[in-house]
Structures are given as C-alpha cells and as structure tokens.
Amino acid sequence: MPHLELTYPRPDIAVLTLNRPEKLNALSYELVEDLHATLDGIRDNNECRVVVLTGAGRGFCSGLDLTDPNPNRAGEGTEFPRSGMRWQERIADLTAKIHRLRQPVIAAVNGPAYGGGMGIALACDIRLASESARFCTQFIKLGLGGCDIGVSYTLPRIVGAGPAFDLILTARAVDADEALRMGMVSRISADATVVDDALTIAETLCGYGKFGVESTKQVLWANLDASSLEAALHLENRSQILASTGGVMAEATEAFRHRRR
Known part of the structure; x- marks a missing residue:
C-alpha cells in the first residue's frame, strides 16, 4: 500500500x-x-x-x-x-x-x-x-x-x-x-x-484568474513579514499591475457589464 x-x-x-x-x-x-x-x-x-x-x-x-x-x-x-x-x-x-x-x-x-x-x-x-x-x-x-x-x-x-x-x-x-x-x-x-x-x-x-491566485498567495505570505505599510503597498501595487496585463481583468469587466459570469 x-x-x-x-x-x-x-x-x-x-x-x-x-x-x-x-x-x-x-x-x-x-x-x-x-x-x-x-x-x-x-x-x-x-x-x-x-x-x-x-x-x-x-x-x-x-x-x-x-x-x-x-x-x-x-x-x-x-x-x-x-x-x-x-x-x-x-x-x-x-x-x-x-x-x-x-x-x-x-x-x-x-x-x-x-x-x-x-x-x-x-x-x-x-x-x-x-x-x-x-x-x-x-x-x-x-x-x-x-x-x-x-x-x-x-x-x-x-x-x-x-x-x-x-x-x-x-x-x-x-x-x-x-x-x-x-x-x-x-x-x-x-x-x-x-x-x-x-x-x-x-x-x-x-474560477479566478491563474496569475491572480498565485500572486495573491505570494503577496499574503510575503506581507506577513513586510517591514512597513509602504513596503506592503509596493508589493501589492506591482502584483495588481502585473495581473492586469493578462487580459483576465478585461474579460471580467466585460462580463460584469453584461451581467454574466
């Protein structure tokens, strides 16, 4: 076994x-x-x-x-x-x-x-x-x-x-x-x-964006040890902009406008 x-x-x-x-x-x-x-x-x-x-x-x-x-x-x-x-x-x-x-x-x-x-x-x-x-x-x-x-x-x-x-x-x-x-x-x-x-x-x-889920896990763990709010915000900001380049956000926004999943 x-x-x-x-x-x-x-x-x-x-x-x-x-x-x-x-x-x-x-x-x-x-x-x-x-x-x-x-x-x-x-x-x-x-x-x-x-x-x-x-x-x-x-x-x-x-x-x-x-x-x-x-x-x-x-x-x-x-x-x-x-x-x-x-x-x-x-x-x-x-x-x-x-x-x-x-x-x-x-x-x-x-x-x-x-x-x-x-x-x-x-x-x-x-x-x-x-x-x-x-x-x-x-x-x-x-x-x-x-x-x-x-x-x-x-x-x-x-x-x-x-x-x-x-x-x-x-x-x-x-x-x-x-x-x-x-x-x-x-x-x-x-x-x-x-x-x-x-x-x-x-x-x-x-059901969520692939990069968005991966980066969220990484940011959450990293920011448990962030030296300051500014450092945490810096990492969040970079993650958000990177996530927005994959097209998932545009698809989600379009779906929201048309009231579909």
Whole structure:
C-alpha cells in the first residue's frame, strides 16, 4: 500500500492523502520522502492550480513516527548529532515546501493533527477542520523544545502571540470549536464532508484568474513579514499591475457589464 496517494478529481485540482491510517498517518522516512517527491511534481505541474491535503482514516497526521524516530537512511551515513540534524531538516523542509508552492494548499484536517501534523496543517494556506479534529503541538511533551517544524513562525501569525505561547508551552490539545474561535481554522465541516468542502473551495479558486491566485498567495505570505505599510503597498501595487496585463481583468469587466459570469 502506498504511503501517499495523489489523485486529480479534475486536472487543475490535486488531492494529496497521507495514507498510513493504522499509524494515524505518522511521518515515517518513506512518507516524508514521498511527500517531498510528490510536492516537487505538483510544483512543476502547470495545469494544477489548487491542492487539497488530508489524511486517510480517522486522523490527519499524528506527527513523527516514534517507532523509528531517527531512521538510518535519513542521516546519509553520518553519526549523531549530524544524522539527527539531516533528518530534522528534511522533515521541517516539508512546511517550507508547502509554503513555497505556487498553488494554494487547503488542509482538510479530518482528525488529530499533532506535532509535525499540526506543523504541516499550519503551513497550508486555508485550513478546514472536521468536527473530530484535534490540534496539539506535542513536542515539549516528548522532552524536546516546543518549537518545531515551523510552528514558532506560523502559529503566532495565525492566532496571535498570546494564544500561540499558550499552545506551544503547555502542549494542550484544542478541539475544532476552539480552533475556529482562535482563528486556527476558518471553517468546521462534518467528518464525512470535510474533503468535499475543501474541494468546493478549490473549485472556487479555480474560477479566478491563474496569475491572480498565485500572486495573491505570494503577496499574503510575503506581507506577513513586510517591514512597513509602504513596503506592503509596493508589493501589492506591482502584483495588481502585473495581473492586469493578462487580459483576465478585461474579460471580467466585460462580463460584469453584461451581467454574466
């Protein structure tokens, strides 16, 4: 059974499913490598415009597979701690790779998202939670630092510094309702429909201009770190003018005048 499944319900939408349901989709060496390779392929697929990321079975991702936390293959023949750093960087780069994708990524969190699973969900651009979803940073409970796989960057930017410090330091779990209240997710879906609801959002995005969607993702992430309002406006202005050169705006304006889609 493949550790990762990639399907295309339509050519411009990819559904990426973590497929280790017996382990709550824990991150093994094989799954991490499959994710890297598949994300690279999606990045180079110019027909694909949106990605939906979810987990098989009753969980999204339970984080690192603790039955093999330091696989020999991940260290490339080096001794510890060099080998550990190779593996740490390889896992952590998954969140950066999701972040760098041109395509928006929608996380359909269909159950527990713990540790690295939460980090991967936070790297996505939109997050939907099923009613049974749970989120927990987990790391500090394992005797590690609480900051891992990008959560010290993404979580404060999504929910604010105060709630982020609470969740990272205490490693307490939050359910879907609390995640919605604090803004960690934008919507809650029934367990049976969370992927379908994510696909509906994906279809909406595919109805917009190709460059407009790509550049919007890039501007949003870039301006989280903008040094000033002026810097943010400068990037927005450039993106708007570039987007207007593709003809989509003229088509949309003409459609608006004639009251058609």
